Amino acid sequence: MDKVKVLEKYLPSDAAPLIGRWIDYFKCEFKISRNRGSKFGDYRSPYGGKGHRISVNYDLNPYAFLVTTVHEFAHLHTWNEHKQKAKPHGTEWKANFKKMMQPFFEKDIFPADVKHAITSYLNNPAASSCSDLNLYRSLRKYDVPKESVLTVEKVPLKALFKIKGGRVFRKEEQLRKRFKCVEIATKRVYLFSPVAEVELVED
Structure with a gap:
């Protein structure tokens, strides 16, 4: 099955083609994972004969899935540029996250509140990662409500x-x-x- 068609089940449909191109361009193994309570996504750098690997939890809403996916690709891009010399959520990663988020802002994919939360997160160097509570709360509004x-x-x-x-x-x-x-x-x-x-x- 075409990877873009698969991605459209999890991402806003306008975002799927670009993520599909990134998977090819970066030669990345991209896995849709089970729910992991402690994290939404994960990036592993090349090691032991394996290339770049990214996994994202299957049960995120489309906007959270996209933000998490871009977050992990920014880690990949930062590793390609700096290897282990850059901090996990340091200046280099933030610059790449901002740059890689830009096409999705231009396509107007995010609702206004999520876009605002991402922008303020990126302008706030004190927020060390996507555990930023303001951003997390904005994304959660688009979850399917869970009973109890x-x-x-x-x-x-x-x-x-x-x-x-x-x-x-x-x-x-x-x-x-x-x-x-x-x-x-x-x-x-x-x-x-x-x-x-x-x-x-x-x-």
């Missing part, structure tokens, strides 16, 4: 919630950007991102 799933920031203080795998936590106060949460079984303290997806537990 909410984010840690929406969980009431002192309420119980569980994560995938069934471990149960109690939400405590916010410490800078993350929430302190206590695992009920072990009494150990963990810090959760405000946008981590969890399920409320009834007392």
Whole structure:
């Protein structure tokens, strides 16, 4: 099956031809992956006889899939230019991400709020990666709603919630950007991102 036709199932259709050309141009193995709770996408540089490899989670909405794909291709491009000398989300990567995002801005592929969030993210050197919360929240608005799933920031203080795998936590106060949460079984303290997806537990 034509790779562009496959990509159109996951990306905004106007974006698929360019991503298809990048896969060919960079001789990249591009894989649509299962959901990985800890990350949306992944880039692996050439190693052990294998070339560039990119994987992106299959269950992202089209805009999140595209932002993640460009994010990973910017890592590939930065590696080609600088090898290991550039920081993972340093100045060189940011410049490439901005440059590689430009064609999609010109095609007007993103909704205004997502475009604004990407622009402010790129203009903010303090945001070290796509864990930028403003951008993440903008992209999440376009997800298909999931029953019974909410984010840690929406969980009431002192309420119980569980994560995938069934471990149960109690939400405590916010410490800078993350929430302190206590695992009920072990009494150990963990810090959760405000946008981590969890399920409320009834007392």
